[in-house]
Amino acid sequence: MSLARRRALWAYTFILVPLAIFFFFxxxxxxxxxxxxxxxxxxxxxxxxxxxxxxxxxxxxDTRFLxxxxxMGFYLLIAVPGQVILGLGLALLLxxxxxxxxxxxxxxxxxxxxxxxxxxxAWSFMLSPHLGVINAIFRRLGLPPQPxxxxxxxxxxxxxxxxxxxxxxxxxxxxxxxxxxxxxELYEAARIDGAGSxxxxxxxxxxxxxxxxVLSLVLATGxxxxxxxxxxxxxxxxxxxxxxxxIGSTATVVLYMYQAGFKQFDLGYAAAVxxxxxxxxxxxxxxxxxxxxxRIEG
Amino acid sequence: xxxxxxxxxxxxxxxxxxxVMVFPFVWMVLTSLKPLPEIYTLSWWPQxxxxxxxxxxLQLHPFGRWFLNSLxxxxxxxxxMVLLSSITGYTLAKLSFPGKTAVFxxxxxxxxxxxxxxxxPWYAMxxxxxWVDTYWGIxxxxxxxxxxxxxxxxxxxxxxxxxxxxxxxxxxxxFGVFARVxxxxxxxxxxxxxxxxxxxxxxxxxxxxxxxxxxxLFTLPVGLALFSGEAGVQWNLITAGATLTVLPTVVVFxxxxxxxxxxxxxxxxxx
Numbered sequence: 001m002s003l004a005r006r007r008a009l010w011a012y013t014f015i016l017v018p019l020a021i022f023f024f025f026x027x028x029x030x031x032x033x034x035x036x037x038x039x040x041x042x043x044x045x046x047x048x049x050x051x052x053x054x055x056x057x058x059x060x061x062d063t064r065f066l067x068x069x070x071x072m073g074f075y076l077l078i079a080v081p082g083q084v085i086l087g088l089g090l091a092l093l094l095x096x097x098x099x100x101x102x103x104x105x106x107x108x109x110x111x112x113x114x115x116x117x118x119x120x121x122a123w124s125f126m127l128s129p130h131l132g133v134i135n136a137i138f139r140r141l142g143l144p145p146q147p148x149x150x151x152x153x154x155x156x157x158x159x160x161x162x163x164x165x166x167x168x169x170x171x172x173x174x175x176x177x178x179x180x181x182x183x184x185e186l187y188e189a190a191r192i193d194g195a196g197s198x199x200x201x202x203x204x205x206x207x208x209x210x211x212x213x214v215l216s217l218v219l220a221t222g223x224x225x226x227x228x229x230x231x232x233x234x235x236x237x238x239x240x241x242x243x244x245x246x247i248g249s250t251a252t253v254v255l256y257m258y259q260a261g262f263k264q265f266d267l268g269y270a271a272a273v274x275x276x277x278x279x280x281x282x283x284x285x286x287x288x289x290x291x292x293x294x295r296i297e298g
Numbered sequence: 299x300x301x302x303x304x305x306x307x308x309x310x311x312x313x314x315x316x317x318v319m320v321f322p323f324v325w326m327v328l329t330s331l332k333p334l335p336e337i338y339t340l341s342w343w344p345q346x347x348x349x350x351x352x353x354x355x356l357q358l359h360p361f362g363r364w365f366l367n368s369l370x371x372x373x374x375x376x377x378x379m380v381l382l383s384s385i386t387g388y389t390l391a392k393l394s395f396p397g398k399t400a401v402f403x404x405x406x407x408x409x410x411x412x413x414x415x416x417x418x419p420w421y422a423m424x425x426x427x428x429w430v431d432t433y434w435g436i437x438x439x440x441x442x443x444x445x446x447x448x449x450x451x452x453x454x455x456x457x458x459x460x461x462x463x464x465x466x467x468x469x470x471x472x473f474g475v476f477a478r479v480x481x482x483x484x485x486x487x488x489x490x491x492x493x494x495x496x497x498x499x500x501x502x503x504x505x506x507x508x509x510x511x512x513x514x515l516f517t518l519p520v521g522l523a524l525f526s527g528e529a530g531v532q533w534n535l536i537t538a539g540a541t542l543t544v545l546p547t548v549v550v551f552x553x554x555x556x557x558x559x560x561x562x563x564x565x566x567x568x569x
Contacts, residue, residue: 004394007395007472008393008396010472011393011395011398014385014476015390015401019401021382021442022444025441027407029419030411030419032422033415033416036422090312093308093312096308097305097312104316107320108315108316108319109551110323113497113547114544114548115500115503115519115544117501117540117543118326118522121537122322122325122326123322125325125326125537126322133325133340165318169319173562176563230412230414236523237526254414254504262421267418267422271418277412278414282410
C-alpha cells in the first residue's frame with residue numbers, strides 16, 4: 001500500500017465518528033424538519049399524514065403567529081441597534097480611558113456568560129410592580145411606579161432592554177479588538193489634515209471598523225446564541241406564568257414554535273414555523289451582508 | 299476643558315453603566331440572604347442575613363441533583379466536543395484524502411442550521427429511540443459542533459509540516475503524530491474552546507427543557523425555571539437558586555477571563 005493511500009485511510013478513520021455524528025444528528029434531522037413541516041403529526045406513526053402546504057396556509061391566518069412575527073419586528077428594531085450602538089459606544093469610551101479598562105471590560109461582559117434563565121428570574125423579581133426594587137427606586141425619586149412586564153405596551157420594550165443589557169458586552173469586546181487594530185499613524189495623519197474628533201471618527205474609525213460593524217449587526221440579528229430572531233429563554237422566564245403575554249405582546253416566533261410543538265404536540269405545525277424562521281434568518285443575514293458591504297468604503 | 303478633565307468626565311457614564319450591569323447580581327445575592335418577610339418589607343440590606351434559603355433549596359428541593367446533572371452534562375459534552383473537534387480539525391488541516399472538500403462543505407453547512415429547526419426532529423428521534431429523560435438524550439446534540447472543528451482547523455494550520463514529518467520519521471503512527479506531536483501544541487486553543495463550550499452547555503435551556511420531564515433528570519437552568527414557576531412569591535428561594543446557577547459561570551469567568559475574551563475576539567464567529 002502506498003504512503004498516500006495509507007495516510008488517506010488514517011484520515012477516514014479519524015473522521016469516521018465525527019462525520020457520522022454530523023450526518024445523523026444535524027444533516028438528516030434538517031431534512032426531517034423540512035419533511036415534518038409538510039405533515040400532520042401524530043404520536044402513532046401510522047396516523048401521520050402528508051398534508052402539503054396546509055401547515056403553512058394555516059400559519060398565514062393564525063393571528064397569534066402573525067402577532068409573534070410583528071413582535072419580532074419591534075424586538076429587532078429596538079434590541080439590534082441598541083446592542084450594536086451601545087457596544088460601539090462603550091468600546092470607544094474604554095479606548096479613551098487609561099485606568100480601569102480591564103475592570104470595566106469584565107463588568108460589562110459578565111452578563112453575557114451568565115445563564116439567561118437565572119438572569120431573567122432576577123430581572124423578573126426586580127421588575128415586579130409591588131415587590132420589585134426598580135419601582136422602589138422610582139418611588140424614592142418621586143417617579144410614578146410602572147407596570148413594566150405586566151403592561152401590554154411596556155412589556156416588549158422591557159424585555160428588549162434586558163436583552164440589550166445581557167449582550168452589549170459581547171459587542172463591546174468585538175469592537176474593542178477592531179479599534180485596537182487601527183494603526184495610530186492614521187489618526188496622526190488625519191489630525192495633520194485638520195480633522196477634529198468627529199472627523200476622525202467619521203473618516204478613520206468608522207470605515208476601518210466596518211467589517212466588525214457588519215459582523216456585530218449580523219450576530220445580533222441571527223446568530224444561534226444571541227440572535228434576536230432566536231429569542232426564547234428570556235421571554236419564557238421573564239413571564240413564566242403567561243409566556244409571551246400580556247395578551248401576546250412579548251411572544252416570539254421561537255416561543256410560538258415551542259408552544260405549538262411541545263405544549264400542544266403539533267410537531268408538524270411547529271416544524272413549519274421553524275422552517276419559516278430558518279428561511280427568514282438566511283434571507284435577512286444575506287440582505288444585511290449585501291447592504292452593509294456596499295457601504296464599506298463610505 | 300483640558301484633556302485630562304475630559305478623560306475624567308468619561309468615567310461618569312462608564313461608572314453609571316457598571317452599576318446597571320452589576321446591580322441585578324448584587325440584588326439577587328442580597329435577596330437570597332433575606333428571610334421571606336423581608337421580601338415584603340422591601341428592606342434594602344438584609345436585616346437578618348441567613349443561609350436558610352440555600353439550605354431549603356438544597357435539602358427540600360433537588361437543586362443539588364440538578365447542579366450535578368448540569369456538571370455531568372457540561373463536562374461530558376465538553377470532553378467529546380474538544381476531542382472530536384481537534385481530531386477532525388487536524389485531519390482537515392494536515393492530512394490529504396479524496397473527498398476532503400466534500401467533507402469540509404458538509405461540516406460547514408451544519409453551522410448554518412439553527413438549533414430551533416433541529417429540536418423538533420431531535421425530539422421525534424429521542425421518542426422513537428427511548429432517549430427522552432436520559433443523560434444521552436440531553437447531551438447527544440452537543441457531541442461535536444462545526445464551530446469547534448473550524449477553530450481547531452485554523453489552529454492546526456499553524457503547525458509546521460516538518461514537525462509532523464519528524465514524528466513520522468521517529469516511527470510514530472499517524473495517530474501518534476496527532477496525539478503526541480500536534481495536539482500538545484494546541485493546549486491554549488483547546489483550553490479556550492473547552493471553557494466556552496462548558497459555559498455554553500451550562501447555560502443551555504431549550505433542548506434540555508424539551509427532552510426532560512422527570513425532575514431527577516433536569517439540568518440546573520431547567521430545574522430553576524420550573525421550580526421558580528411553582529415558588530410563587532418566595533423570591534428568597536428563587537434568588538438563591540438563581541445565585542447557585544450563576545455562580546459557576548462567574549467563577550469560570552474570573553479564572554479564565556483572558557482566554558474567554560481572547561477567543562471571543564479572535565473568532566468573533568462563535569456568536
